[in-house]
Amino acid sequence: MAAPRSFLWTRRIFLTLLTGFVLLPVYVMISSSLKPLEDVSGSFHWLPSGFTVRPYLDIWTTVPLADYFMNSLIVAGAATVCSVVIAVFAAYAVSRYTFRGKRVFTVTVLSTQMFPGILFLLPLFLIYVNLGNATGIALFGSRAGLILTYLTFSLPFSIWMLIGYFDSVPRELDEAALVDGCGPLGALFRVVVPAAIPGIVAVAVYAFMTAWGEVLFASVLTNDTTRTLAVGLQGYATQNDVYWNQVMAASLVVSVPVVAGFLLLQRYLVAGLTAGAVK
């Protein structure tokens, strides 16, 4: 059916305005990252007066960006892998078995999502510090402490989404595998996991993005050597000046991996949400 003109025009205007709103910061980020410092220290101009790639060379020496990058990569990567594996097991149990305490488990796990991060921050900070003092296990300021923390952030959402996804894999498939002599874990890894790959990819992307973008815990639980990008990026503001061109260049550099990964995998993410979240 052909849509009426009023609809087409509303759509055109709305989508154009929205595109402008969405892309405005992206334009500012890219264009400012290619400007010399004089250009970003004065009044803003849409077009750069000079064009330079200097900021992209300077960002690595103004702050130890490579180290921060490495820290973020290790922390987010480890948190993602662990969180996906653990979520797969948990979601399989909930999706395929009936057991006592199932509801309590799902409700508890899901409700931790609603709690303000600040509620866990203070106690975790104290627990990590005191644990370090008492046992010498250095969680405070270490990557391990941050990994442990992050991995639970994405866990509730991952479990929730994977339950939905596993539910959509026909039960007959893994029942057949069980009959054929697979153990429950064999059925999980040979049948259910392969069938649920889009959901698992979506969950992994989500977990990685959560860890890569987290600021609150990173700013409290890290020290000079374990600082992540989220905290390190603030180093371009000195007492007297903010190197805005370098800030923008660095922002772009740290965004590219996640945005590229996200856009490449967004089909899976949408598919995952369809099966999992929207039920």
Add this chain to the structure above:
Amino acid sequence: MTTLTSPRGPRDGTEGEGTKAGPPTPGRTLRDRLPARLRRLSLPYLLLLPALLLELLVHLVPMAVGIFMSFKELTQFFVRDWGAAPWTGLDNYATAVDFDAPVGEALLHSFAVTVVFTVLSVGLCWLIGTAAAVFMQENFRGRGLLRAVFLTPYALPVYAAVITWSFMFQRDTGLINHVLHDQLGLTDTRPFWLIGDNSFVALLTVSVWKGWPFAFLIVMAGLQNIPKELYEAAAIDGAGIWQQLRRITLPSLRPVNQVLVLVLFLWTFNDFNTPYVLFGKAAPEAADLISIHIYQSSFVTWNFGAGSAMSVLLLLFLLLVTAGYLLVTSRGRRSADV
């Protein structure tokens, strides 16, 4: 299959019928079956164990500790050994809700700001996200590209995106004032955006920019589940596109919206990252969101006891709101089914 189903199973009621098949075991005695059965009963718990341990360690234990700490006078002197902090009973709570004194007054103010901010932000995110998803329901040229563009704010790391906005909101070097003052001449002077009353507008703008793509994503997914036949039937009956939107699309999205609004509400209400990157450790009064406020009370003034009490109060509030919301929406859903 049913012979192997745990007798406890159906009582749980969530899954209904026996949920898995084991190898058939006809003609065995109870004794033979017991170990296998025990193994099967414990299997789900083993699968859940890692998740359970982690939740316990990072969420439940800290929560208990947090509640415990809220009854103590936990200042910077006791950070090394918080067990030794003196017990103060409900003093921290009394301070937090004493709205005539500075601490309580500031908390109340921050709470009010957060409520208004959350309602506006969630409303706008929902509206923009739904509109975009509905407009992009049908295929047109460039739809795939546009979808990728629209998801960019969601994919960008918070700090990179918000730092860019903070650059745009700078008084002297930012794009916003350049457009408003230099190009359009709408303002006489260059207004401050990151301090004073305007900071609320700045925060809301960034929050909506960052948050609406999630609504878009979820609504888009929800739209895919609406059967095409509904639209076809409506079209045959002579319903126009706007009527179809009102009669089919929006009602069909109801269950999706109920979850979406709740999730958006909780995320926005608890958001720390956006104000923290935009304003730093101390937000301006007009944009003093509750999580930043508690952070400030705890880590900047080093009063962990009061900070914990505020966190617990916040948690109670969120629990109440969520429970109320779920109650209302599930009742609405039930009556809609009838």
